[in-house]
Amino acid sequence: xxxxxxxxxxxxxxxxxxxxxxxxxxxxxxxxxxxxxxxxxxxxxxxxxxxxxxxxxxxxxxxxxxxxxxxxxxxxxxxxxxxxxxxxxxxxxxxxxxxxxxxxxxxxxxxxxxxxxxxxxxxxxxxxxxxxxxxxxxxxxxxxxxxxxxxxxxxxxxxxxxxxxxxxxxxxxxxxxxxxxxxxxxxxxxxxxxxxxxxxxxxxxxxxxxxxxxxxxxxxxxxxxxxxxxxxxxxxxxxxxxxxxxxxxxxxxxxxxxxxxxxxxxxxxxxxxxxxxxxxxxxxxxxxxxxxxxxxxxxxxxxxxxxxxxxxxxxxxxxxxxxxxxxxxxxxxxx
Amino acid sequence: xxxxxxxxxxxxxxxxxxxxxxxxxxxxxxxxxxxxxxxxxxxxxxxxxxxxxxxxxxxxxxxxxxxxxxxxxxxxxxxxxxxxxxxxxxxxxxxxxxxxxxxxxxxxxxxxxxxxxxxxxxxxxxxxxxxxxxxxxxxxxxxxxxxxxxxxxxxxxxxxxxxxxxxxxxxxxxxxxxxxxxxxxxxxxxxxxxxxxxxxxxxxxxxxxxxxxxxxxxxxxxxxxxxxxxxxxxxxxxxxxxxxxxxxxxxxxxxxxxxxxxxxxxxxxxxxxxxxxxxxxxxxxxxxxxxxxxxxxxxxxxxxxxxxxxxxxxxxxxxxxxxx
Ligand SMILES: Nc1ncnc2c1ncn2[C@@H]1O[C@H](COP(=O)(O)OP(=O)(O)OP(=O)(O)O)[C@@H](O)[C@H]1O
Ligand SMILES: Nc1ncnc2c1ncn2[C@@H]1O[C@H](COP(=O)(O)OP(=O)(O)OP(=O)(O)O)[C@@H](O)[C@H]1O
Ligand code: SF4
Ligand code: SF4
Ligand SMILES: [Mg+2]
Ligand SMILES: [Mg+2]
Numbered sequence: 001x002x003x004x005x006x007x008x009x010x011x012x013x014x015x016x017x018x019x020x021x022x023x024x025x026x027x028x029x030x031x032x033x034x035x036x037x038x039x040x041x042x043x044x045x046x047x048x049x050x051x052x053x054x055x056x057x058x059x060x061x062x063x064x065x066x067x068x069x070x071x072x073x074x075x076x077x078x079x080x081x082x083x084x085x086x087x088x089x090x091x092x093x094x095x096x097x098x099x100x101x102x103x104x105x106x107x108x109x110x111x112x113x114x115x116x117x118x119x120x121x122x123x124x125x126x127x128x129x130x131x132x133x134x135x136x137x138x139x140x141x142x143x144x145x146x147x148x149x150x151x152x153x154x155x156x157x158x159x160x161x162x163x164x165x166x167x168x169x170x171x172x173x174x175x176x177x178x179x180x181x182x183x184x185x186x187x188x189x190x191x192x193x194x195x196x197x198x199x200x201x202x203x204x205x206x207x208x209x210x211x212x213x214x215x216x217x218x219x220x221x222x223x224x225x226x227x228x229x230x231x232x233x234x235x236x237x238x239x240x241x242x243x244x245x246x247x248x249x250x251x252x253x254x255x256x257x258x259x260x261x262x263x264x265x266x267x268x269x270x271x272x273x274x275x276x277x278x279x280x281x282x283x284x285x286x287x288x289x290x291x292x293x294x295x296x297x298x299x300x301x302x303x304x305x306x307x308x309x310x311x312x313x314x315x316x317x318x319x320x321x322x323x324x325x326x327x328x329x330x331x332x333x334x335x
Numbered sequence: 336x337x338x339x340x341x342x343x344x345x346x347x348x349x350x351x352x353x354x355x356x357x358x359x360x361x362x363x364x365x366x367x368x369x370x371x372x373x374x375x376x377x378x379x380x381x382x383x384x385x386x387x388x389x390x391x392x393x394x395x396x397x398x399x400x401x402x403x404x405x406x407x408x409x410x411x412x413x414x415x416x417x418x419x420x421x422x423x424x425x426x427x428x429x430x431x432x433x434x435x436x437x438x439x440x441x442x443x444x445x446x447x448x449x450x451x452x453x454x455x456x457x458x459x460x461x462x463x464x465x466x467x468x469x470x471x472x473x474x475x476x477x478x479x480x481x482x483x484x485x486x487x488x489x490x491x492x493x494x495x496x497x498x499x500x501x502x503x504x505x506x507x508x509x510x511x512x513x514x515x516x517x518x519x520x521x522x523x524x525x526x527x528x529x530x531x532x533x534x535x536x537x538x539x540x541x542x543x544x545x546x547x548x549x550x551x552x553x554x555x556x557x558x559x560x561x562x563x564x565x566x567x568x569x570x571x572x573x574x575x576x577x578x579x580x581x582x583x584x585x586x587x588x589x590x591x592x593x594x595x596x597x598x599x600x601x602x603x604x605x606x607x608x609x610x611x612x613x614x615x616x617x618x619x620x621x622x623x624x625x626x627x628x629x630x631x632x633x634x635x636x637x638x639x640x641x642x643x644x645x646x647x648x649x650x651x652x653x654x655x656x657x658x659x
Contacts, residue, residue, distance in 0.1 A: 045490065045519050158609065159386070188385040189546055190603050193590035197600040215520060218549075218592030222600050241596040259524035261553035263593055268553055268572065269531060272524035278489045 005032035006177060006209045007056070010070040014051050014233075017063055024282045025051050027233045033226075035176070038203065038210045040220040040241070042256075043230030044279055049213045050099060052230075053179045056211075057096050058086035073177065091122040094177040095170040097163075099185070099213075104166060105154040111138075111165055112150025118172040137168040141198055160191045167195065171202060178203070179211045184219070196223055217260055221245055229253050232279050232290035239316030249311070249325040250318040251295050289319070297327040339412040340373035341540050342397065342427075342508055347371070347406035349392050353613060362613050366392040368564035369406070374557075376507070379534065379541045381555030381572070383548060383587065387612060389564045390544045394510045397542065398429050410508075421455055428501035430494075432513035437497055438485040444496055445481040451504045470499045474529060491522030498529065505537075512544045527554060548591045552576050557645075560584045563610055563620040570645035580647045582625045619650065629657060 014026035026048040033039050041049050055066050058078065071078045073094060081089065090096070098104050106114060115134035119125055125133075131150065138146035141164040154162055163183065170178055180199065184192040200223060203210050212223055220227055224241040229250065237250040248254045258273025266272070277294035280286075288303040289295070295302070301321045309325075310317045318325060347370045352361035366389045374380045382390050395401040396408060399420060408415040415423060428451075431437045438447055445467055452463045468478050474495040485493055494514065501509055511530070515523040531554060533539055545551050551558060551572075558575040560568045560583065568581040579585050586603045606624040610616055616623050622632040632650055639646050640653030650656065 044521065160609070189548060189590045190385060190586055190605050193592070193600055193603050194605065196592075197602065200600055216592070217520065217594045221594040221596045222592045222598055224596070245594060245596045256520060257594065259520045260594065261527075261549050263549050263552055263576065263591060266553065270553075271528055271531075272553070274525045274528065275521040276525070278492075 003034060004075075006035050006074050007031075007033040007211075008070055008072045009056070010068060012052065012055060012066070012068040012071060014048065014055055014060070015065045015067075018283060021284045024286050025233050026055070027286065029235050031226075031228055031235065031238060033177075033209050033211065035209050036204070036207045037225045038200070038212060038223055039226045039228060040224035041211065041213045041228045041230060042215065042217065042220050044232070045215070046232075046279060047230040048233045049230055050181055053096065053181055053211060053213060057090060057094065057179065058083070059096075088122070091118060092173050093175055094179070095173070095175040097166050097170045097178065097180040097183045099181045104169070105162060107154050110151050110153055111157070115150075115165070115169055115172060118169050122173055133172065134168070137171055138165070140171075140202070141165075141168045142194055143168075160187050163187060164195065167199065171206075174206055175208060177209045177211070179213075181213045182215070183212070185215065192219075199223075217256065229256070233282055233286075234290060234319065236291065236320075237316075237318040239312070239318075243312065243316045247316075249309070249316070250291075250320055251297050251325055252291050253318075254325070255294075289321070297322060297325070299327060340409075341376045341411060342372075342374040342542070343409040343412070344370055344372045344393075344397075345407045345409065347393075347396060347403045347408065349389075349396060349401060350404040364613050365564045365615075366612070367396065367403070370564075370566055371406075372559060372566065372569070374508075374540055374542065376540055377534065377538045378557055379543055379555045381551035381558040382542060382544045382561060383546070383551055383558065384561030385587075386546075388561045390561060391512055393561075394429070394512050394542065394544060397508075397510055398427060399423055424451075425455060425504045426506050427508045427510060428504060428506040430497055430501050430509060430511045430514045433517050438493055440485050442484075443481065444483055444485070444488075447485070447496060448481075448499045448503055451500065455504065457504070466503055467499075470503050473502065473533070474499045475525075489522070490518050491525055494518060494522070494526055495529070498526070498533075502533070506539075508540045508542070510542045510544075513546065514543075515550065516546060523550070530554065548588065549593070560587065563612060563615050565620065565648065567621070567649065568645065568647045570642065570647075574642070574644040580642065580652060581649050582627045582651075583621050586624075586626075619648075627651060 010030050012026060012029040016023040016025050029052060043049055054060050060066055068079055112131060112134055116127060116130035119130040119133060134150060135146045138149055143149055143161060143164055184195050196219065214220060221241060227239060227241050227244040228235050229237040231252050237244060237253045244253060248257055255273065255275040261272060275294050280290055280293055289306045292298040292302040299321060306319045306321060308317055308319050309323060347367055348365060349367040351364045351366055353364045354361045384390055392401060396403050410426060448467050448470065449463050452458065452466060467481060471478055476492060476495050515526050527550065543555055555572050558570060558572055559566045560581060562583050568584045575584060579588055586605045589601050590603045604626040610620060618633040618635055619637050622628045629650060637648050637650045639648050
């Protein structure tokens, strides 16, 4: 692809001061995202997925420090953009759907007012136009009797409806980049499928770029153009979805794919793969591969800095001491 | 397998009275609506259905945490009400969804796991400690965790503690309500393997509630599909996953996202008309969202029709079926 990416990130690092020192929550992340493309970030709980998206949106707490060699949105240096500039960008050109819908819906205002406000703040439209757009989007996200919902308050809606309202709100200004943090995790599988379909359709229709964060490998496979696998604050593998699922290179990615029962493939009741052990503490100095405490392929060199391995002209890359992600005498059971 | 089901529900209904406004008169909500189910010893019955359809209410009734408004619950053919409550608590134990909030943060792991023994006055302190050590070994935790606290453990370890607590009374039946949905997939698989192992080793019987259909397919041998308080289809795991009959079961299975890149997100053909449980649709409760609805579906509730390995509740089947 020749077009310049809408989002380009190099060496993003996030440190959080905590009781016992510094939590090195995100360490040196690189990725690019093109217009109209979907990047899925998948990984263990606590691996830094939400922090990464908050960093991009300029929404990290005051105490949290963020560094990067580059963090550009459509050529705009996000590291140098003021709070005010970020606020403007957030409403207008990039928006976020949060893990917990109640964090971004104000319980004191009606759905209609909140949706309209999202537009009125940033665009020169009348209140009527804003409300009409709100109804249009509520219908698009599959809410029936959309007009009558405008006068309702968030607590009067079920979780699934709230999540749809959140999505409608994020789309009010037709953003160029949307970041959705676990947008469907709390929902039923049927609604999840409906909402994901909707997001994908809208994204194609509007040519948006999307970052979708999820634990669910099924969601990733079905939605992603590119996949980024995070473990303990690092991106351990990135690549096109077909390659990451078809030829996973990093031992953690391979391990994850063995953990889930796959209908039609995994024998019912058979023993599933596991990744024994726990994520290391990221407080204090972190060195070497963070996965080494759980890795079947670990060798002494895994305590040293880990090289980035590139395949397919850099489209698919992973971090491991082994050029093909495997020790010479593998102890790993085949998938 | 003996003929008497270890657990049986006969026409169980649970009605809640809910108020919709501050001064409104309460209206009845049938969270569980005339449900009959049997679970044989050593079986894993998966219970699936969308949020709010009544799965947890059913689980609470089985655990004696809620009383059915109508109908009976039988354990080994004997009605629950007639049995001693603590006897029942010994035989049926729960494992809940959230290993973070279901463990008391101020109690040590030893206290948490041994609590049921102390409540039921089982053995002296020496034999209780022995029992805790044994159960920790079974769930794959080192004995040294006895003196630690939940905050010092990972999600998977906490869920193992919750399982140990459920198993220490040597129950015959374990009610699992979303036991792995709060866990990472890398941890989920350990817990699923453990549940499978325990079943094989101790002949445990499970009611397994989950939104994750791939997990249900993996672990269960029978599956019941619930919609608005009713069991609309029940079948063997093969029967349901390979030859589902009910249109809602079909929508549910359609929406399973297998990790196959490039396949896109399926269309469930389900309308978004989410039903109001206080005022459920007439006739078949599912008809406003059903792609196969026929005129009679909005008129009359479908009858339960037996199938080769279960039953289904839909006008497309049985004597009432349209002849095409
Ligand atoms: N404000 C904060 N103060 C202290 N620690 C924090 C803060 N925010 C996040 N962390 C820690 O940073 C790490 C990464 O958190 P993050 O929320 O990004 O994880 P995540 O990958 O989104 O996890 P999940 O899948 O559970 O949502 C975690 O260890 C978390 O506890
Ligand atoms: N104590 C209660 N009082 C009034 N209504 C209740 C009560 N408990 C549950 N309900 C209602 O009963 C219905 C069934 O709830 P239940 O918790 O059993 O659903 P569920 O299938 O477990 O859903 P989920 O998948 O979201 O856990 C819902 O409409 C719920 O709002
Ligand atoms: S082999 Fe070493 S570097 Fe590679 S994933 Fe395992 S621990 Fe990390
Ligand atoms: S009875 Fe009618 S509406 Fe109900 S599931 Fe069957 S076909 Fe659909
Ligand atoms: Mg998160
Ligand atoms: Mg429930």
